[in-house]
Amino acid sequence: MGTHDTHGTREPEEARDTARRLRAIGDELSDRFYERTDVVRTLMVTLLAAQHSLVLGPPGTAKSELARELTGRVEGAAYWEILLSKFTAPTRMFGPIDVAALARGEYRQVYDGRATTAHIAFIDEIFKCSTAALNETLGYLNERIYHPESGGEPIRCPLIGAITASNELPSGEDSAAIYDRLLVRIEVGYLTDPANFAALVRSAVSRPAAPARTTVELTALRRAVTQDVPAVDVPDPIVDAVCTLRAALRRKELIASDRRWRQAVGLLQASAYLDGRPAVTERDLSVLTHVLWASPAERPVVERAVLHLVNPDAKEALDLADTIEELEAQLDAMAGQSREALSEWVIRKAHHQLATAGKRLEELRAEAVGAGRSTTTIDRVTGRQRAVRARVLTEALGLDAGLVRAQL
Structure with a gap:
């Protein structure tokens, strides 16, 4: 009986410990990156929902540094990052040709250290994806697969989620296709508080004590993503609230696809899990302000619609x-x-x-x-x-x- 009880309580406690660790990571990053508390939380929620995010903002707003610091807290995870250009070949992203094997008459790609083997990815200047790499990038983000250059069976990639970044919105049909696959869109700007800016300047010339650095194991994160987050309850009043929100936005001619709404449910569950709650509540709906707009001009309208419904x-x-x-x-x-x-x-x-x-x-x-x-x-x-x-x-x-x- 005692052994059974221990086994029965161990797993929920592990789930709670993972959520606690993730909250601690969020607090540490919020302390380090000024005016980025909501950005940090939203990126963590997106990763827990196994979705992809876009951080949109001008150069020099710590987009890549924040992404690296967050993903670096996952012990045992393979991390991959790249800065895209219109000339980036698919093989540079997913696996270069093995030159030694080619000399022996064998056509083989080297996948280690590339997107193909990564658990977490950071893709900078995502909308500069080359036409040659577009279809493979879409397949990678949508289905977590890569089709080898030599043909054959597609490779299943272990990707949990990708954080992408850009200084500008997509301008063509090709990049718009990628934009549609990024469920969460977060705007960042330069620091606005002069006191925070002064602290930033001081940090460039001082050497503060090493900050606390909480980590989480890859296996624990995977379990949260695949088991704990999907197990979070979504009560009927939340479903009703989402339906009401959709109707309110449609009246303002803001239309999101059915796929986007369905995927957003996972974000609500991830938000509740991160806070240590077994069921989604109205407070989790605020994450939808990062999901339901297509252009930054629409974001305030979406935000007010969400908050009018759930948070006076x-x-x-x-x-x-x-x-x-x-x-x-x-x-x-x-x-x-x-x-x-x-x-x-x-x-x-x-x-x-x-x-x-x-x-x-x-x-x-x-x-x-x-x-x-x-x-x-x-x-x-x-x-x-x-x-x-x-x-x-x-x-x-x-x-x-x-x-x-x-x-x-």
Whole structure:
């Protein structure tokens, strides 16, 4: 009896330990990469759902560094990365020709260290995929298979998920086909908080103590992906909420394919698993804001539709975000004006509005926590409020960025 009980409790505890480790990894990366908390979590959820993600943003926003650091935390996983160009040959991605074998009259490819044997992949400039490599790349992402150059049976690849990156949206039909296969799309930009930027500059000249580095075993991650995440329950009210959201977006002429909606269910399950919950709740629906838009201009519309349905706290936070963005636009428009004019604007308008927004965001966060709702959007808007407040203090009032960071 005792042996049976031990065996019966061991597996759920292993699943909980894997989720705890992944949450710890997320916390460590969020501490290291400023203003990337939601990005980190979304990439982890996507990987747990065995899906592919796109990180969209300008050069120099730590896209590749973040991807490497995240994937490097999976012990035992084969990792592969590549920077694509229009001239990248399929063999460079999936396996070069074995020259020694060719000299003996044998045509053979070397797959070790290539996409063909990778558990996790990072593909930079994904939309620069060459026409020659397009079909193989689509097969690799869609079905995890590669067709050897010499023919024969397709090779089944052990890929769990790919993180891709680009500085721009796809411009042609070929790249649009790949874009459609990337379920999750995440926008990143340059740091907005002057205090975070100051910390980034300091990190370039200082040598901080080695940060904590939690890892997770490949076998544990695979088990989470193949067993634990699919076992998360999706209650009927969540199905109803998804149907309501689809109808709301269709009224705004935002149409996502049935395939995309179906795949998104796995993201909801992965989100709940990562938080250590046995069933999907409304808070998990926020991940859909990264799934249901095709162009960045559509993202705010999708986000508001999602949050209107599931999270009234976050919807009000987005309304506050509009006020904060307007203040930042006014600050930009006042560039070059005298310090006296800037100070008057701060005293007359900016300080009060930013302080009021900050206080209300704190109240909204407390309400969300009390109700068990997600605070992701509130936290993001709070970050923007602090960033704009820091800009106002440093640019309009001339305060030192380090002092501002200490105050915030």
